[in-house]
Amino acid sequence: MKKAWIAVAILSCAGLTLLGASPDPPSGKAVYTPSNELLRPDKYREWIYLSSGMDMSYGPMAMDHHMFTNVFVPRWAHQEFLKTGRWPQGSMFVVEERLASTGSINKSGQFQTELMGIGVEVKDEKRFPEHWAYFNFGNNKSATANPKAGCWQCHEDHAAVEHTFVQFYPTLKPIAQKYGTYRDR
Numbered sequence: 001m002k003k004a005w006i007a008v009a010i011l012s013c014a015g016l017t018l019l020g021a022s023p024d025p026p027s028g029k030a031v032y033t034p035s036n037e038l039l040r041p042d043k044y045r046e047w048i049y050l051s052s053g054m055d056m057s058y059g060p061m062a063m064d065h066h067m068f069t070n071v072f073v074p075r076w077a078h079q080e081f082l083k084t085g086r087w088p089q090g091s092m093f094v095v096e097e098r099l100a101s102t103g104s105i106n107k108s109g110q111f112q113t114e115l116m117g118i119g120v121e122v123k124d125e126k127r128f129p130e131h132w133a134y135f136n137f138g139n140n141k142s143a144t145a146n147p148k149a150g151c152w153q154c155h156e157d158h159a160a161v162e163h164t165f166v167q168f169y170p171t172l173k174p175i176a177q178k179y180g181t182y183r184d185r
């Protein structure tokens, strides 16, 4: 029996090597190309779900469609936050945008449908001069960080904990308040 398990272990290692190690482990650590482009974190749906926004809009433009946003963070970073109220270096966040729709048996209200794109945020003080970096993904497999004015500034000015909008994440807000890292914004 023991031998069989060892054989399985060796075979699975060999398999991983043949297939090439996945650049996107569900553990949720950011992976970069040699030119500092972030690889799309495809397995974010296996991370911790923080909350959803519905038709949240921060600009003057009116939207011509309804939309949901869903926010995810890797389990390891979430665990650190629960213990300290702060995000560890390397923390990564995904905001997923989905179209809202009506139909089937529902008579009122809206549910989520097509993926419109994802926004990604990474905290990494060694890699990025502004400490937090922002990326967009549609069909692209890798992305360069957006200019500061595009995303960074709003997160800097309005987010409740470091660069994250914990004011909208009901399970994290009391944690940050407990550790004194929460700013009312």
Ligand code: HEC
Pocket: 052, 053, 056, 058, 059, 069, 070, 071, 093, 094, 095, 119, 120, 121, 134, 135, 136, 146, 150, 151, 152, 154, 155, 159, 163, 164, 165, 166, 168
């Ligand atoms: C005008 C303000 C504003 C700008 C500009 C902005 N964001 Fe955000 N962002 C928010 C708000 C508010 C939330 C809260 C979650 C939501 O919308 O549901 C958020 C949430 C996020 C999250 C989830 C983690 C967190 O920080 O709370 C990510 C990832 C993110 N934004 C990425 C981006 C990217 C990438 C860009 C640039 C393309 C961007 N954001 C531009 C306001 C902004």
